[in-house]
Amino acid sequence: MNFWRVPLDAQDVSVARGIVHIIEDRCKGCGYCIAYCPKEVLAFSDRFNKKGYHPPYARRPEECVNCHYCEILCPEFAIFTELDPSCPQAKELESDKQPGQSN
Amino acid sequence: MTTKSNAQAIGEKQAQHPLDDLLRTDRIPHIWCPGCGIGTAFAATLTAIKDSGLDLGHTAMVSGIGCSGRGAGYAKLDSYHTTHGRAIPFATGLKLANPKLNVVVFSGDGDLFAIGGNHFIHAARRNMDLTVICVNNLNYGMTGGQVAATTPHLAKTTTTPVGNPESPFNLPLLAYASGATFIARWTIMHGRDMVESLTEALLHRGFSFVEILSPCPINYGRRNKEKPLETLKLYEEKSIIKNNANPLEITLDAEKGIVLGNFYKESRPSCIESYDRTCRPDFLEQSS
Numbered sequence: 479m480n481f482w483r484v485p486l487d488a489q490d491v492s493v494a495r496g497i498v499h500i501i502e503d504r505c506k507g508c509g510y511c512i513a514y515c516p517k518e519v520l521a522f523s524d525r526f527n528k529k530g531y532h533p534p535y536a537r538r539p540e541e542c543v544n545c546h547y548c549e550i551l552c553p554e555f556a557i558f559t560e561l562d563p564s565c566p567q568a569k570e571l572e573s574d575k576q577p578g579q580s581n
Numbered sequence: 582m583t584t585k586s587n588a589q590a591i592g593e594k595q596a597q598h599p600l601d602d603l604l605r606t607d608r609i610p611h612i613w614c615p616g617c618g619i620g621t622a623f624a625a626t627l628t629a630i631k632d633s634g635l636d637l638g639h640t641a642m643v644s645g646i647g648c649s650g651r652g653a654g655y656a657k658l659d660s661y662h663t664t665h666g667r668a669i670p671f672a673t674g675l676k677l678a679n680p681k682l683n684v685v686v687f688s689g690d691g692d693l694f695a696i697g698g699n700h701f702i703h704a705a706r707r708n709m710d711l712t713v714i715c716v717n718n719l720n721y722g723m724t725g726g727q728v729a730a731t732t733p734h735l736a737k738t739t740t741t742p743v744g745n746p747e748s749p750f751n752l753p754l755l756a757y758a759s760g761a762t763f764i765a766r767w768t769i770m771h772g773r774d775m776v777e778s779l780t781e782a783l784l785h786r787g788f789s790f791v792e793i794l795s796p797c798p799i800n801y802g803r804r805n806k807e808k809p810l811e812t813l814k815l816y817e818e819k820s821i822i823k824n825n826a827n828p829l830e831i832t833l834d835a836e837k838g839i840v841l842g843n844f845y846k847e848s849r850p851s852c853i854e855s856y857d858r859t860c861r862p863d864f865l866e867q868s869s
Contacts, residue, residue: 499596506615513810529610550628550772553620555598555609 495565496544498536504556507531511548511557517541520548603627603637605657612651616802616809618769618795619689622716623652625772625793626687629779630658640683643672645692648723648797649716652687666696669704672711680853683712683783690717690731694750698730705759707852708787714779715752715790718797726800733834737804749833753844756790757828763789764845766831768816769796771841778843787851794839815839 485491498519505527512520512534519542523535534557536542542559549558561568598604604627613619630640642660644653645668653660663671672684686693693701693715704711720738721727728738728745731752735744753764763785767775775793782789796802796812807815819835824842831840850858857865 501596501598504610506610508616508809510616510810510813513813531615547772549599550624550776551621551769553613553617553624553769554611555600555604555620555624558596558598 492566494544494567495540495562496542496559497562498539498542498548498557498559500533500535501556502527502533503529504554505529505531505533506554506556507533508553509534510551510553514551515548516545517543600624600627600631603631603657605655608655611655613648614797614799616796616798617648617722618718618793618797619649619652619716621769621772622649622714622775622793622795623655623687625769625775625779626652626685626714627656628776629783630685632776633780633783635683635783639681640685641672641675642685642687643668643675644686645688645697646723647689647692647721648718649687649689650692656687666692666698666700668692669697669700669709669711669713673704673709676710677853680710684710685783686711686713688713688715689722690715690719690752691721691729694752694755695730702755702759705756705761705788705790708760708762708849708855710786710851710853711788712779712782712785713788713790714782715792716795717752717792718795718801719749720797720801722797722800726797726804732801736801738801739804751831751833752792753790753831754828757845760788760849761790761845762787762847762849763791763843764828765790765843766792766794766833766841768794768820768839768841770813770816771820771822774822774841781843781846785846787847787849794833 519538520534521537522532527533544559544561640658642653642656642658644650645663646665653662668686668688672686676684717731719732720729726738727740731749732745734748753766756764763782765778782791796809798809820839820841822841826844833839
């Protein structure tokens, strides 16, 4: 993301990593997810789906921060993100969960 | 790229959208046009139903006729697709017959405010315990883009080729004047705020009304030189979020600004509570 001033704690904050899942055959190619992805992860692919639209593909999948905005904005239920299980946040969540489950 | 896309393709077959459990997936992809915002509004409604923790076995969705009216058919809930304009009377009957039911009305502006206008104002006046979600796309989309009660002044439609000579309804103001007890307006751009507002509306006791602005690229957008992404850009640039705004100042105008927010909340006895208190106090004593 482009900051006009780098936040003072930018080094200390670890950003979550997400995995983008695209259900291609539901896509109608409106391009909302591509236009509004804050990290510009997505782009139109050259392939066609069953309905003849160009679905998006993750051009820079490693940039995804699991913000879910594509999932919220998509009118077709065709895209969603989930937390990458190998990133530190996922491990933190897991360790947070365990005491909760034992209760 | 080919290996990546293959890996993706394999992943996709197993992938399940988080809302799939609330969708009749055999009917998806839905009929809504590319760029239409109804799908987003519908997804937000389903997310809000999930977030609110309502008992899904006691939640029903009712919709009328029109593009948004198809919503009821896609929700994996008890749902009913009523005749034109009669979503609110049907929902009222459903609620009166089974007061434990959470009734959600999901419909469009033409259905709820033109042919169903009277039903809306009277359900709001009675404070019927319903959640009314109105997807406002500013015209009659399904029938070919005719002028509606919500089409802005001077906007072009099939039936007003030189511009709409009339003034539109201001829906939240109408709801306020009629006596609704929860009123909000959002656009499909404001996803998270919309879900929070819808959750609050679902949990509110009494008549709650949420207007969701949505682009209609094929019928409204095409005649008014607005591509779907341009409509979203307009929402992004012109919207002003003002919670608890004065209902007289909540404009919906590309120049003056599109005022969004949770405008009003009040607790007032709902229609059923008021009826029981007034007409059958004995019944209340017996049931308590």
